[in-house]
Amino acid sequence: MHNTERPKSTQRNDMFAKPRLLGLSPVALLGWAILAIVPLFVKNTYVIYLMTFSLLLGSQAMAFDFSVGFINIVNFGFAGFVGLGAYTSGLLATKLGISPWISMWAGALAGGLLGLLIGALTLRLRGLYAAVMAWFATLTLMAVTTAWVSLTRGNYGLSVVSLFKSVDIQPYYYTLLPISFGIYVLLHGITRSHIGLAFRAIGQNLGAAQASGVDPARYKIINFMVSCACAGLLGAFHAHWVGTITPSLMNSPHTIEVLALAYIGGRGSIWGGLVAALMIIPTFENLRSLLEMRLIIYGALLILVMIFYPSGLAGIFRQIGHLVTRLRKGTTEKE
């Protein structure tokens, strides 16, 4: 086995370590099961809409965390990859009449390819270069999408074929759920494999990783590409769900929202961003007065997390987990 010595954070659930389906812990499986059955009982359209939206942003946060949490690369142009996926899929489906179920994968491919290009260009250099170049690429995509009115209709927005004929929200939810679950299983699986070990080694100590024969750039590029492909796929889903896409989809605040969710959730946890999204987004939506201050709150939360609690929500859950383990051990010792 490659991963005889697992990194610290994957050992945390060892108390649940025995049965594993798709490499997931029972807690994670339970969480996904809850996400799967809630809409069967809650028929409220608005609630399911919120869940879809949270799941969409949470999945983006997972993809974002895959880069920042493991190879220390901030994809500061994340929204651009989402937008690229949305426009690629949207244009293919609308102009060429390809089924959106197929064109969505083209969106993922486009995101991955751009990720590959930017990664190959910058990931041999300091991490800042990747962040800045991804940002530049996104600004460019946004400017060109806005200016190329004959193709994209610019700021008027491009009307896109929907995935389903009816406006019912449930089918969309049950389309997104497997996508999100797939992304989670994929990202989680990679981080637990020997590739993930290399990612961590690179993130923690570049010199030592190189000395043990890991080619950092290659692994970083793979990581970045996977993350960007996920962004593209999610963007494509967004396009065929909402039905209209505008260049503002690629605006920096969207990147920052995803970034903040990933950090609030806990960097390096993958699932933290999803939990954060499911908690925070419905809260904002229900407190309309807060909505106006949404970006300020994201900014302030980001600052607070960075300074005072870098491990985020995942850190809190982990501490609770440790506490439970200790209590259990305590009781068994007494017995």
Place this chain on the structure above:
Amino acid sequence: MSLSGLGDMLSVGILNGGLYALMAAGLALILGVMSVANFAHGEFYLLGAYFGFSFTASLGLNPILGIIMAAVCAFVAGSLVERVLFYPLRKRSQEDWILNTFLLTVGLSMVIQNGAQLIGGMKYRGIPQYWKGVVRVGGTSMSVDRAVAFLISITAIVALWLFLDRTRLGRAFRAVAQDEAGAALLGVNLHQIENLAFGLSTALAGLAGASLLSITKAYPSMGATPLNMSWYVIILAGLGNIRGSIVSGFIVGLLQSVSYQFLGSGWPQALNLGLISLLLLLRPTGLFGTAVKD
């Protein structure tokens, strides 16, 4: 193109170049001295503009005095931010410093930008002009405001250059930028230098924002373009190379005005991206050199 069209294009390029050089020099300064990649730099430009508006339009101060006061306020804001945000983070952990401070500035930018929107609303706050009149240089003419703004940025750039080159404190700045531990060993007070550097950098951004108030009105999202352009400039120059950034600022100003003339809106961005990609491919150290690996 007519000769005066050419003249206009060049003068707009050089005037914008002055702005970019001023912004980028501040950005490069703290990247070099503190290793902080500031993504809230545009928001200090914004603060400068809002302060400038308050001092000149609301309080009716003399324009020059108002602009200087705005820069001073931006300095105070910057050194406060350094004391309140970066200092605690530095004490807590220096691991992943560049990454963490970068995200901290992203958060800060969100707070300032949306705070301005919340308090002041989505309203343009500008003044018609600081000074009346038009200046003619060669075949082209420009407003006195533009010329004065340009003079202010040139003065500030020259002052910064002399400060870094000739004064004891400036040498300390450069020493910290070169080798932090070595500078500390020689008795440089790192904490003080970093605080000053951050304040100085934000003061330069604030100066730019205030002096251009009659041309670019104060607005919550006004910082985006200067931020974008000054990052472009410092990548072109080589990250953290202050003097290189000043020269590159003018190069980018001219490049932008020429490409805008021929390509229209949207596409100059693509040209910029292409050029910078080519640069990273062929010469990642930038035009003037920097360390590119961790």
